[in-house]
Amino acid sequence: MREAGAMKVLLIFPPISVDERYSKKVGDVGGHLAPLGLAYMAAVLLKEGHEVSIIDAPALGYGMDDVLRNVESTRPDFIGMTALTTTIGRVENLSRGIKKDHPDVLLGVGGPHATIMPDSTLKRTGADFVLVGEGDITIVDILRDPGKYAMKKVIIGKRVDDLDSLPFPARHLLPMRAYKALPNTYKRSPYAINMIISRGCPFSCTYCCKDLYGYNYRARSVDNVIREIKHVIREYNTTEISFWDDLFTMKRQWVLDFCDRLIEEGIDIAWSCYSRVNFVDYEMLRKMKAAGCWNIFYGIEAGDQRLLDNIEKGITLDMSRKAVKATKAAGIEVRGSFMIALPGETPELAMKTIRFAIELDADYSQFTITTPFPGTKLYREASKWGRLSKKFDEYNEWNPVFVPFGYKNEAEVRRIHREAFRRFYFRPTYVTKRVLKIRSPGDLIRNIKGLRMILGFN
Template identity: 35%
Template sequence: MRIVLINPFYPISETPSPPLGLAFLAAALERAGNEVKILDCVVFPFSQDVLATLMREFKPHLAGATAVTMTVDHALDVLDRVKALDPSVTTMIGGPHATFRAAEILKSCNQVDVVACGEGEETIVAMVRALENGVPWKQVPGIAFREGRQLKMTALPPLADLNELAPPARHLIALGRYRALGMPVSMTTSRGCPFKCIFCVGRKMVGATVRYRDPVRVVDEMQGLSTLGFHQINLADDLFTANRRHCLAVCDEILERGLKVNWTSFARVDTVSRQTLERMRRAGCTTVSFGVESGSPEMLRRIKKGITLDQVVQAVQLCLDCGLDPHTSFILGLPGETPETLAQTLAFGERLKAMGVNHGFHILAPFPGTDVRERIDDYDLSILSDDWRQYHANRAIIRTAGVAPETMDAIVIDGERQFDRWLADIGRRRETGEATDVAVWPLVRLEHTVVIYDLMMKGLVEKKGFWRAGASDTADARGVERLIRRVSGELDHPQTRIRAAIEFAVDNRYLERNNAKGLICWSWKDYL
């Protein structure tokens, strides 16, 4: 059968990585003998014409979309368009939001035929077989669907052995576009989280028991990714350091192979030691991210975080001692938040900053499935919006009894302004010649990313990047000058910035020139 998998729009400001979950689903489907395409609305411009062409040429039997809360509206819109173009196509949606709002989606969204709940690899293969063979849907594990006027759900335990999964089908993803944008590529070494934080759906989504991949398979995948030119690999495990033996085994496998690769991971402050961090650094880890959440001991107790501030200080100092870059994040507006607890959090953030540790503030987003949302009456929280597009955690959509949303917004906005001032200072020092190339690079790379993203999402290389070769093209060996001229009128960026970004993309072979039958054609190197 033919299946199209949909990655809905997600803003570039959120640093998206190639859709790993869809790559796992596609791999499972291909291994079962199906034909799969991925419609990626993150790095390609989406339109009705684009979808209509795909539907006409590919003729899918099943269209499946993934969605987090912030992207669910776009996912549902695309599925609605699919149904309008071909009502015979079975439509499916999965991901965290759909898993915990399955009944709501089926009641209110006629364009959705079935919801995949939890891990999707086994489910989507079983769904395709059911469609192919006329099997009743109640025999498909891990779905919610309509049966007459009733909603039905089937159970699916978490996959016991992750080594049974087919390697992610990244050949179906335009990895080259993510690479050109400076985004990282992600992979996992485990699934599951044993902790009970009230603001997170991880434990409910992938289970409390952590399941681990064979370290040899993990490093095989890392080795393959290391050849693709990404600046870093993000280990997207909920908690890479949950099991010390597994963590060290992965590091030792990297070291034994002599593999040189930069990677990052998530950790809890109570699961790291000097030995673990030193081994991680030697194996290529550059950054460890810790969720601290609050600088108030009382708040940490309320949210069932299970850590102390002393453990935070000890963990980040160990990272610094071992040559790792620790990042810490905080969540404002958790249950019981008061002006006093906010002040404690801000003060603790300043303490970490004085140690040389980066930190950032987000605001609680009460995602479906989280304890704070499902038991809202037990907490002093008010949810101000169910506009899912606002669930990006950068502006307040909640209030507590003691803290207004404007207060939390002001803290996050101040952090954004500090970042803007940092960039402006780099720009000033660039103009005066005070800054080194290394110091200037974060600003330069950001400028390149903004221009390249604009080129991609306006489809300008596809629209303007081909012409009949002439004498001027012979003089311009790379053909860059004419490309710059042709796209510049469509971009609202300084000419120098457009030129720098395009030359950067050409020099790094993110953009490629092909000559055929007297035509010069420029294109993004999409597939690696």
């Protein structure tokens, strides 16, 4: 029985397949992760006494019709959807479909795209409201008194200053066995548990959108994160966790304290995170390794200083060299992220980036195609640097939606992007290194799947 005033809530992550995400046939390689934003909101709403369910359509393999059928049979009072720029077209179709059959359902849309383009999101989807920014606090207020908000079509979400005040994400509402990491992104267990320890980032890289979490970095306490780790170990028997913060090592002392706790309490997990090359040092990396960190993903982006300056990355090539060397020396694998088709880039400069990736010789390198998402400085200034397509469905970082003036056309961007994977991965030294690292049948399978994925990109 629901309490008085309680609602039947359905939160939806709209359908998109892994192949669509990469605009390529990459096969059954995994790559789904729990939608933590919805899971946080679900946890908060459960505490309020609402009856909540989540449909993570990509993980469940649901298409539009499956979602609509579910809505038909469950008849929720409130439906909330996440919109990314890549998925706004689907959110539009889905919400129009829902509103056609159920005009009375309260429908809200949030997430990065809704935050960046609230008015157009409202118009396209026909939703009752669009929420800008963080939803965890404000969704409670809205459902407490929908009448009060009925006139406000665009609602600004309250920023969560004290992240420890949030309950842990309601993972029990999600198909946890469907979350499998990509082959080269796990060590011990393909069943992925993703976690976030902070929100916000003080840097101003021009390709990144600051509208959602802002510049103000806020972290959870070490104690709160350790409790969540123990919780997921207990509930899901997990042996591996990936941290998806933009900058996990933002606060050095936090990282050291966190590692000390993992070590002191004998918490045996393999973990990985994202960082910046100028926010690590050997001593800290050694401690991270001792605490179970096996892989760090660095945004290295380019092999030419001017290209880095054009995106206001605030790093130098030497910082990348130093960080990669220190990370390897600490015994942690390095994943390097590189961008092709940056503002000011020519195919020759892209070759410099590819050569730099080879020089650094990270354990894995990912090359994505620069995508000026709306809400970023790069989007606003795109016409200064090249030609930009506005087909948002193609904004997935694997399509040349932006062609810098230094390139002839999209085909040339695609050719260089393929070339990057080919030159990096099909080097005899790289192949030998990977083969020598194979220790178990699991390692072998991971490598074969990873190879299939790289071939998919080619």
